[in-house]
Amino acid sequence: MDDLTPNSSTDPRSARNAADAPLRENVRRIGATVGEMLAEQQGPAFLDGVETVRTTAIRRREGTGTAQELSTLLSGLPVVQAEWLTRAFSTYFQGVNIAERVHRIRRRRDYERAGAGAQPDSLLHALTQLKAAGVSARELLLWLNRLDVEPVFTAHPTEAVRGSILEKEQQIVRCLVNEFDPSLTPPERAADWGRLRMSLTASWQTRETAAARPTVQDECDHVGFYLGGAIYNIVPAFFEAFEDAIRAVYGTEVEMPRILRFGSWVGGDMDGNPNVGADTIADTLRSQRARILERYAAEVGELSDTLSQTADRVDVAGEMIRRIAAYKLLLPEAGAALKPRHADMPYRLFLSLVRARLRATARDADGGYENAESFRADIELVAESLLAGKGLNAGWYSVRRLLWRVRIFGFHLARLDCRQDSRVHSKAVAALIGDAGWPELDGDAQADSVRAYAGGSAAFAASDDPVAVRCAAVFTTLADSIQRYGAEATGLYIISMAQRAADVLAVLALARHGGMVDALGQVPLDIAPLFETVDDLRAGPDTLRALFADPVYRAHLTARGDRQAVMLGYSDSGKDGGTVASRWGLQRAQVELLEAAQAFGIKLKFFHGRGGSASRGGGKIVPALMASCTPRVPSMAQRTGSLGNFSLYF
Numbered sequence: 329m330d331d332l333t334p335n336s337s338t339d340p341r342s343a344r345n346a347a348d349a350p351l352r353e354n355v356r357r358i359g360a361t362v363g364e365m366l367a368e369q370q371g372p373a374f375l376d377g378v379e380t381v382r383t384t385a386i387r388r389r390e391g392t393g394t395a396q397e398l399s400t401l402l403s404g405l406p407v408v409q410a411e412w413l414t415r416a417f418s419t420y421f422q423g424v425n426i427a428e429r430v431h432r433i434r435r436r437r438d439y440e441r442a443g444a445g446a447q448p449d450s451l452l453h454a455l456t457q458l459k460a461a462g463v464s465a466r467e468l469l470l471w472l473n474r475l476d477v478e479p480v481f482t483a484h485p486t487e488a489v490r491g492s493i494l495e496k497e498q499q500i501v502r503c504l505v506n507e508f509d510p511s512l513t514p515p516e517r518a519a520d521w522g523r524l525r526m527s528l529t530a531s532w533q534t535r536e537t538a539a540a541r542p543t544v545q546d547e548c549d550h551v552g553f554y555l556g557g558a559i560y561n562i563v564p565a566f567f568e569a570f571e572d573a574i575r576a577v578y579g580t581e582v583e584m585p586r587i588l589r590f591g592s593w594v595g596g597d598m599d600g601n602p603n604v605g606a607d608t609i610a611d612t613l614r615s616q617r618a619r620i621l622e623r624y625a626a627e628v629g630e631l632s633d634t635l636s637q638t639a640d641r642v643d644v645a646g647e648m649i650r651r652i653a654a655y656k657l658l659l660p661e662a663g664a665a666l667k668p669r670h671a672d673m674p675y676r677l678f679l680s681l682v683r684a685r686l687r688a689t690a691r692d693a694d695g696g697y698e699n700a701e702s703f704r705a706d707i708e709l710v711a712e713s714l715l716a717g718k719g720l721n722a723g724w725y726s727v728r729r730l731l732w733r734v735r736i737f738g739f740h741l742a743r744l745d746c747r748q749d750s751r752v753h754s755k756a757v758a759a760l761i762g763d764a765g766w767p768e769l770d771g772d773a774q775a776d777s778v779r780a781y782a783g784g785s786a787a788f789a790a791s792d793d794p795v796a797v798r799c800a801a802v803f804t805t806l807a808d809s810i811q812r813y814g815a816e817a818t819g820l821y822i823i824s825m826a827q828r829a830a831d832v833l834a835v836l837a838l839a840r841h842g843g844m845v846d847a848l849g850q851v852p853l854d855i856a857p858l859f860e861t862v863d864d865l866r867a868g869p870d871t872l873r874a875l876f877a878d879p880v881y882r883a884h885l886t887a888r889g890d891r892q893a894v895m896l897g898y899s900d901s902g903k904d905g906g907t908v909a910s911r912w913g914l915q916r917a918q919v920e921l922l923e924a925a926q927a928f929g930i931k932l933k934f935f936h937g938r939g940g941s942a943s944r945g946g947g948k949i950v951p952a953l954m955a956s957c958t959p960r961v962p963s964m965a966q967r968t969g970s971l972g973n974f975s976l977y978f
Contacts, residue, residue, distance in 0.1 A: 351431040358423040365529050378416045430504040455577040465578040473585050480591035481551045483600050496527040544608045547594045548615050556619045563736050564729035586735050591819050596746035599824045606801035613809050616741035621690040628683045635675035635723045644674045645713035655681035659695040682706050700738040743819035750823050750831040757834050759793035774830035781837035783880035788841045803842025826857030829874035850887040860897030865913040869920040876928040895935040
């Protein structure tokens with residue numbers, strides 16, 4: 329648990345124990361409720377069996393029992409019984425995890441009520457430490473303008489839990505959060521706990537995943553549940569909290585730069601799922617666009633209800649009046665549907681028409697927005713008009729929250745990264761040049777043979793080879809997606825098992841073959857080699873030097889702003905050399921890769937693929953921010969620009 333203990337004259341451990349008492353009580357009650365539910369659903373004998381396994385495991389952990397006792401209990405269980413037993417423990421631990429997350433909210437509120445200063449590991453705490461270290465407000469803002477935080481949802485088909493199960497987990501959270509309210513009566517608290525038990529029981533009676541094999545669309549829906557739900561809701565609060573913290577520490581009003589966006593591999597990870605390809609890329613981008621447009625339309629509708637100001641009480645921007653007239657002509661049906669009693673409510677009229685444009689966008693109908701920027705311009709007009717009309721506290725903050733969401737999510741929700749194994753690209757190139765032995769050539773020979781295709785001075789002949797056709801379709805789809813959804817909808821193209829410069833040149837050549845070429849003859853694609861094994865990490869700097877020295881790839885980087893992304897793999901390097909060797913190899917590789925890039929004047933970005941149960945999920949934001957922004961405290965993150973799952977270009 330986080331150490332959030334307020335100032336106290338008592339022993340810190342005693343204070344912490346007291347502060348954690350509500351958590352222990354919730355865990356006790358959840359455990360009791362799960363036990364009652366299991367007895368009800370599976371019978372008392374089943375609960376007795378669960379308790380026997382639990383107490384035996386506890387004795388083993390405490391040293392009063394043996395692993396053999398536990399093994400004897402579990403060996404030879406019928407598959408169905410083993411499944412029910414696993415679900416029982418999973419249900420309990422899921423409840424405990426939820427209780428712990430809610431307790432963090434409780435502790436933060438307790439800390440703020442106590443007026444104990446900055447909560448450890450909070451933004452306020454981090455900024456206070458930065459100021460104490462001598463970092464000025466100007467220097468801080470310079471760093472923030474270089475910060476690019478992009479949590480990426482990677483693809484895990486087996487984790488595509490039903491949305492109904494996730495909604496029940498949210499209901500449990502709400503019930504536990506309601507306990508914070510001291511005004512609730514005992515019957516109200518009992519009703520909340522009844523809803524919690526109902527959610528637990530209904531979840532027990534629901535299969536976690538569909539009976540059919542999970543599809544890529546199931547994965548997309550799973551990620552969309554979080555991106556289009558909880559994350560969509562909290563993004564503005566994050567920026568507001570950051571601005572408040574800067575104001576409190578530095579006494580400075582700032583307009584936060586966009587330091588946050590989101591990415592996803594779901595629908596684009598061809599290396600992780602053989603069912604992923606051009607079709608899933610197109611379907612995923614289409615689905616993400618539909619989801620975010622739906623959220624915007626709902627929020628604009630809420631703003632329309634909120635901004636009820638009438639023209640006789642406030643002045644509104646003349647440009648808004650002109651756009652109302654223009655949008656009535658652009659969308660005559662929507663204009664005719666406006667209610668006469670709203671005729672003197674300019675904000676309501678305008679936002680009703682904006683919502684109609686969003687819906688037209690979702691249908692690809694006439695009158696829709698061309699891009700997210702044109703939608704954002706309409707919302708910015710509302711914000712500016714409110715400020716000019718003394719509407720700071722009459723809806724401006726709500727409009728600003730929508731603006732933050734548009735800046736972060738655009739019309740794409742999350743950037744879609746693609747990943748493919750270098751060996752697949754080699755097979756495609758071999759087929760396209762008619763040389764089956766191409767994959768076996770050394771790196772220099774491969775680079776020499778593919779360079780002209782990568783630079784556009786030569787073109788591959790047509791081929792009906794299925795691997796080549798599949799690769800070409802992917803890049804054709806990516807090119808179409810950029811035209812349809814904008815450049816921010818697509819992210820990195822990651823090459824798994826990248827071992828040589830030719831692996832990157834091959835992707836550049838295949839992209840050209842697939843028609844991914846802009847009006848200037850350049851390939852609008854950021855290609856990231858993924859160095860995974862210990863040997864690949866060791867050879868990575870030489871691979872980059874060869875790439876940067878290659879005239880074709882150097883020209884490509886110039887068109888991309890002299891920026892190169894590199895992904896570092898944790899899971900495979902850990903399997904290959906063990907945890908210690910993996911971490912040392914990663915640390916050494918970062919320094920050497922950075923030095924290689926700096927020698928060529930290239931700005932390098934590290935994308936950390938933190939796989940494995942011990943490290944998946946990335947690092948904490950605040951220590952990463954501290955490391956990157958404090959040049960007076962030498963650190964690995966400062967030297968390399970690496971921030972766990974957060975990156976700076978250096």
